[in-house]
Amino acid sequence: MLDFPFVKKRDPELSNTVTVETKKLNVHYGSSHALKNIDLTLYEKTITAFIGPSGCGKSTLLRCINRMNDTIANAKITGDILIDGVNIHADTIHATGLRKHVGMVFQKPNPFYKSIFENIAFALRIHQTPKKDIPVIVEDSLKRVGLWEEVKDRLHESALQLSGGQQQRLCIARTIAMNPSIILLDEPTSALDPISTEKIEKLLQTLKQDFTIVIVTHNMHQAARISDYTAYFHLGNMIEIGHTEQIFTTPAQTKTEDYLSGKFG
Numbered sequence: 001m002l003d004f005p006f007v008k009k010r011d012p013e014l015s016n017t018v019t020v021e022t023k024k025l026n027v028h029y030g031s032s033h034a035l036k037n038i039d040l041t042l043y044e045k046t047i048t049a050f051i052g053p054s055g056c057g058k059s060t061l062l063r064c065i066n067r068m069n070d071t072i073a074n075a076k077i078t079g080d081i082l083i084d085g086v087n088i089h090a091d092t093i094h095a096t097g098l099r100k101h102v103g104m105v106f107q108k109p110n111p112f113y114k115s116i117f118e119n120i121a122f123a124l125r126i127h128q129t130p131k132k133d134i135p136v137i138v139e140d141s142l143k144r145v146g147l148w149e150e151v152k153d154r155l156h157e158s159a160l161q162l163s164g165g166q167q168q169r170l171c172i173a174r175t176i177a178m179n180p181s182i183i184l185l186d187e188p189t190s191a192l193d194p195i196s197t198e199k200i201e202k203l204l205q206t207l208k209q210d211f212t213i214v215i216v217t218h219n220m221h222q223a224a225r226i227s228d229y230t231a232y233f234h235l236g237n238m239i240e241i242g243h244t245e246q247i248f249t250t251p252a253q254t255k256t257e258d259y260l261s262g263k264f265g
């Protein structure tokens with residue numbers, strides 16, 4: 001048994017509605033085999049953490065779910081990815097439409113060089129949201145990430161004046177404004193201080209009431225604190241996935257136990 005004091009009792013009534021399924025998913029970058037036969041299931045309105053040593057394929061898998069790997073010239077993807085039962089590589093699925101449904105937040109906050117308001121309004125306009133609805137959605141999105149009170153008097157100032165933590169919450173607000181069903185986060189707090197990190201962790205706990213969330217993290221305590229499920233990856237293989245409490249206390253695989261107990265990685 002691993003000593004993991006941060007593990008909280010999980011809700012036994014977790015959703016069992018499948019949102020994302022990968023079947024025999026393989027990714028090659030040229031001759032390098034980055035993901036090997038991944039069979040993964042993600043459940044609606046839960047948080048799943050991807051953990052594992054650097055280079056094991058966590059970000060690659062995350063990028064498969066909204067087809068961001070399509071933009072990488074030497075990436076070859078085989079196998080199936082289903083979202084709500086639909087094959088995301090089907091001819092009828094357009095990557096831009098998919099990315100509206102599957103939002104992504106990156107490691108480094110990346111607000112546009114625009115005002116706080118425009119950071120959210122910009123994409124809404126591109127997606128032809130009626131003009132009168134835009135201020136309402138901007139306000140609602142900022143409220144949902146707990147930023148409204150901090151920025152309501154300076155909505156038209158540059159987003160770059162915000163702190164790193166505020167910028168990251170703005171990026172999350174920008175993502176949820178598009179009303180996705182899945183949010184992918186690639187190490188969203190690794191550039192933030194502990195207080196900003198705690199705010200984002202609390203925010204994710206609230207957002208999982210409405211969204212299916214996947215987070216890549218190198219912070220084992222973070223995975224234990226906030227996720228319902230944890231998947232452990234090693235050299236392109238998914239070694240195991242399970243309820244976070246089980247993975248951190250009684251992992252089924254020795255490789256997982258070795259990693260969690262700090263033997264390598």
Ligand SMILES: Nc1ncnc2c1ncn2[C@@H]1O[C@H](COP(=O)(O)OP(=O)(O)OP(=O)(O)O)[C@@H](O)[C@H]1O
Nearest residue numbers: 029032034052053054055056057058059060061072
């Ligand atoms: N665009 C790319 N071109 C070529 N190889 C790549 C590319 N992106 C990733 N790789 C390789 O694929 C493997 C998996 O990388 P990936 O970034 O998915 O791992 P990771 O687990 O997210 O790593 P980290 O924790 O360091 O971010 C690595 O060997 C990496 O070098």
